Amino acid sequence: MRYFSVAYRPLEWPLPDYMEAVSTRPAGAGVTDLSPAYPQLAGRDGVIGEYATLFAVRRLLEEARERGESSGSGMVGVSHYRRFAVTRPTGTRSYLYGAVTPADFTRLPRDLFVPGGSTVVFPTPVPVAPTVLGQYARHHHPRDLLHFMAIAIDLGVVSDARVTEWLAGQVMVPAASIGVYPEEWWVRTMTDLERVVDAFESTVAIPREGYQSRMVAFCLERLNGLLLSGLVETCPQDGYLAHPALLVSPDGVYHPSGESQPGTPAQDRPLAAAGGRR
Amino acid sequence: MSYYVVTHRPLEWPLPSFMQPVSTVPAGEGVLDLSAEYPDIPGRSEYATLFALRRHLQRTWGRTDPPAGEEWIGVAHYRRFAVTRPTGTPDDIYGVVSPEEFGRLPEDTFLPPEGSLLLPSVAQVGTLLGQYGRVHVMRDLLHFMAIAIDLGVIEERAAASLLSQGLLVAAPSIGVYPTAWYLDVLEKLERVTEAFESTVAVPREGYQRRVVGFCCERLNSMLTTSLLPEWSGGVLANPALIVSGEGVYAPNSDGVPAATAA
Numbered sequence A: 001m002r003y004f005s006v007a008y009r010p011l012e013w014p015l016p017d018y019m020e021a022v023s024t025r026p027a028g029a030g031v032t033d034l035s036p037a038y039p040q041l042a043g044r045d046g047v048i049g050e051y052a053t054l055f056a057v058r059r060l061l062e063e064a065r066e067r068g069e070s071s072g073s074g075m076v077g078v079s080h081y082r083r084f085a086v087t088r089p090t091g092t093r094s095y096l097y098g099a100v101t102p103a104d105f106t107r108l109p110r111d112l113f114v115p116g117g118s119t120v121v122f123p124t125p126v127p128v129a130p131t132v133l134g135q136y137a138r139h140h141h142p143r144d145l146l147h148f149m150a151i152a153i154d155l156g157v158v159s160d161a162r163v164t165e166w167l168a169g170q171v172m173v174p175a176a177s178i179g180v181y182p183e184e185w186w187v188r189t190m191t192d193l194e195r196v197v198d199a200f201e202s203t204v205a206i207p208r209e210g211y212q213s214r215m216v217a218f219c220l221e222r223l224n225g226l227l228l229s230g231l232v233e234t235c236p237q238d239g240y241l242a243h244p245a246l247l248v249s250p251d252g253v254y255h256p257s258g259e260s261q262p263g264t265p266a267q268d269r270p271l272a273a274a275g276g277r278r
Numbered sequence B: 001m002s003y004y005v006v007t008h009r010p011l012e013w014p015l016p017s018f019m020q021p022v023s024t025v026p027a028g029e030g031v032l033d034l035s036a037e038y039p040d041i042p043g044r045s046e047y048a049t050l051f052a053l054r055r056h057l058q059r060t061w062g063r064t065d066p067p068a069g070e071e072w073i074g075v076a077h078y079r080r081f082a083v084t085r086p087t088g089t090p091d092d093i094y095g096v097v098s099p100e101e102f103g104r105l106p107e108d109t110f111l112p113p114e115g116s117l118l119l120p121s122v123a124q125v126g127t128l129l130g131q132y133g134r135v136h137v138m139r140d141l142l143h144f145m146a147i148a149i150d151l152g153v154i155e156e157r158a159a160a161s162l163l164s165q166g167l168l169v170a171a172p173s174i175g176v177y178p179t180a181w182y183l184d185v186l187e188k189l190e191r192v193t194e195a196f197e198s199t200v201a202v203p204r205e206g207y208q209r210r211v212v213g214f215c216c217e218r219l220n221s222m223l224t225t226s227l228l229p230e231w232s233g234g235v236l237a238n239p240a241l242i243v244s245g246e247g248v249y250a251p252n253s254d255g256v257p258a259a260t261a262a
Helices: A051-066 A102-106 A132-140 A142-154 A160-166 A183-203 A210-234 B046-061 B099-104 B128-135 B138-150 B156-164 B180-198 B206-230
Strands: A002-006 A018-021 A075-080 A092-094 A095-100 A120-123 A177-183 A240-243 A246-248 B002-006 B017-022 B072-077 B089-091 B093-096 B117-120 B121-122 B167-169 B175-178 B233-239 B241-243
Touching: A002 A051, A018 A051, A051 A075, A051 A183, A051 A210, A075 A183, A075 B121, A092 B156, A095 A102, A095 B121, A102 A246, A132 A142, A132 A160, A132 A210, A142 A183, A142 A210, A142 B156, A160 A210, A160 B128, A160 B138, A177 A210, A183 A210, A183 A246, A183 B046, B002 B046, B002 B089, B017 B046, B017 B117, B017 B241, B046 B206, B072 B180, B099 B241, B117 B206, B128 B138, B128 B156, B128 B167, B128 B175, B138 B156, B138 B180, B138 B206, B156 B206, B167 B206, B175 B180
Parallel strands: A002 A018, A002 A075, A095 A246, A120 A240, B002 B017, B002 B072, B093 B241, B117 B233
Antiparallel strands: A075 A177, A092 A095, A120 A177, B072 B175, B089 B093, B117 B175, B121 B167
């Protein structure tokens, strides 16, 4: 199984050797910059966040498949810089995460990140209020999400009924891009998400400044969570593991970042309305 | 003030003399037919006629703002009327009367005291998003609301909040309102409708063919519920009156649950 770790700057701690650090911008030694191979994704992380690199990884996996290279277990793992989905609760609870120091991180065993067989691993869903749409509106521009979800339906990526249930519902998956998934599902999902992004950007997207410049990443997080919920429904009850995501933090606690700290990943924005989970 | 009754066919019962029936399809004697100037557009439901009425009034006045004596406007929709007190036999979200009973109702059933708003009761429906998605096509409302935000018709956080709440004025086009406010709402709804129809609208069959009417109803409801907190005058809101030959509310021919068929 291949396990990719999306980076956007040089890593401050060593990754286990079974994780491949990847980016779509130069990010220092040890990080494979995929942008020369997929120039259409270079520099797009400013708007679509970690998905720029994930869309590149999707191409990488498809090309490997075309060359007849086996993916082994048929699963693929993804982490995002300092965030990791884990097979059991780990670290000190801090906001939505379990936090560990870099020193602790290096001592964690492989099976904390790589489950056996076809088990799916993803971050624990969290409650939001008053609805997913309402929660989105507290932090971002809801017109973006309305357009984005409407386009996703129009492209057949998701059904009308599922979007209704999700946007009017009170649960979301923070950092929905990380985890361990069936490769076939993951490749199809990344393909679908990219189709929605392309349609959104070519029709109704409005460039935004500062923190909100990553508006597409924010929309993607919501749609990715919705698509993930569809996968989970098809899993047997013992076929998935969901725990608070692991966060590597130099002082072992989560520090929110926001508009005053450009260049931080989309999910670093606190989920202030996440049902008192802070 | 003037009071208009939007109709799409000849009326089966006489209206009080202060009510003027109006249509955008030929609808028989006594009905002001605006179809020559403003043809009916399928899918817009009663809003086709209301958009035509707004244009007709402003053209007749020769100005955008209502002249003296026309500061208030009353609107009913075929067999639905906003009423100043609970009237008729309760049935679903309506009060129902027979045509004979309707003919005997006093004028002040339809005309509120001066300075008071009159509208149908505000219902609680869970969330507007969820309620719409249960009975219509969600992508239509998502596109429609996103366009409304883009056109500045509604502020985006207010829209998200109202869509997440459950306050719904069923049949928000009927009632008695300040004319300037009501025509402004119609102008806004028409702008959104035209942008929607010219970009992302998908023709639909059967009951769902009235997609634009359904979306207009939700946005109209949201704009109406936004008016209420800032309204300093009186407000009268009762279950809308339905005129029914059988004396009971009969869901429309599409078999859609009554409470959702505005």
